[in-house]
Amino acid sequence: MTSPDRATAPHRGRPTGHTGSVVARALGVLEAFGPDRPALTLSELARHAGIPLSTAHRLVGDLTGWGALERDETGRYRIGLRMWELGALAPRGQALRETALPFLEDLSHVTRENVQLAVREGTELVFVERLAGSGAVPVHTRVGGRFGLTATGVGLVLLAHAPPELQEEVLAGHVERYTPFTVTDPARLRRILADVRRDGYSVSDRQVTDDALSVGAPVQDAHGRVVAAVSLVVRRGTAAPRALAPLVRTSARGIGRALTD
Template sequence: MSATQASTDRSTAAGKVLQILSTFDREHQSQTLSEIAQRTGLALSTAHRVVQELAGWGALERADDGSWHVGLRLWEIASGCPRTQILRDVALPFMQDLYEATHENIQLAVREGTELVFVERIAGHRSVELLTMVGSRFPIGATGMGRVLLAHAPLDIQEAVLDAPLRAWTAHTLTDPKALRAQLDRIRREQLIVSDRQLSESTVAVAAPVRIGRTGPVSAALGIVIAARSASRARGLREPLLRAASGISDELGRRTRTTA
């Protein structure tokens, strides 16, 4: 059970709703009622009642096999999140141009605490398969895009990540705090990272920060993910990536000034 689930007060009606919704994630996109009850610790009868109420509202939907998954109504509400809506609207044309230039996976992510959340992605049918997807979360130190965000995060966030054990996702994952500090320094200097098989043995990522304005605070990270067997292409992807990140940053700055 996640920290979010563990901290939810199950004694309230809202707490039970949040407990159930929080059981759905990338590894548990579809669940039976028994699985939901087991993961939340709720009585089966209570889980059944809350699930039925959520289904009636459209937050959950039932599949033909009787399992439950997140409903369209919940997605509609989440898609209006103001923190990401403007970012996605601004970034998508630049991401589309970047995809047309590279025909590789193009991803956009933001930081939430010590995690990053992927908020947009463009991929072709020949792009390398990824572990990540829109809406998925990963520890901020696990990916190239996450390390871009970590490099520009508040000091307390950086220290929280560097002081905690770093998971080795692959044999290449950087887990030494001293080496990671040095890498974060390079990211701040170069405004870019080439992440070699840090999250998956089959992928290499090139990532850069997206700011609010050319010199404003970092709002997101933009990345290109390619197959590890094509790692030699990474150097040639730096310039188009930086141009796209700069274009998004400029437009975000313009939008901010317009609405201020």
């Protein structure tokens, strides 16, 4: 499965609802950065954040002084290590990743296939970890990268267990098509989501690329809430979804158990 990063910065264009405040402007400066824009000049920052150069100068000074931004040898700004340190405290990011890693590594060792871990953020998913299997089908997922909820194994699990109103919001919106096999019909997607809830796993058959198949399973916390999803991504034809599902489900249950310890 190829899961290209979105070409835009995460949350780009998402209204903060506080456009007038200084905090919103500072956050707007940070939001100018994305996978496709890791380094920006001051004027690029001002343009992307939609603020005057003088304001950008002051905000960037504050953010750099604190370590949220760093200046590289070319004079351009990058996201600073301080942001990474703070981000490492996010329970749904680094903490989840560290708890899950031994289980993901076991799954990767046993199968030699691609293993992914994702959480839902609004109407999208965020990849929290990916382990590339040696010799497995190429996957271009990036840790910290976003993707839609309708086509991947992890996405279908997260969508199936999202609040009903969010499911309807996603199904009513534009459903991206990647291959001739991508399911975009809302009624068919609704049936697929019901199957995922009933079976305890999802199957994405050539829905993202026409050579890959992924099987996903939910990670549940102590209260039974689905907090993440795990998937195996394999070259289509090498293994039956039915054979992969117990492996993925066992791994997901192990992570859920470790989360509540």
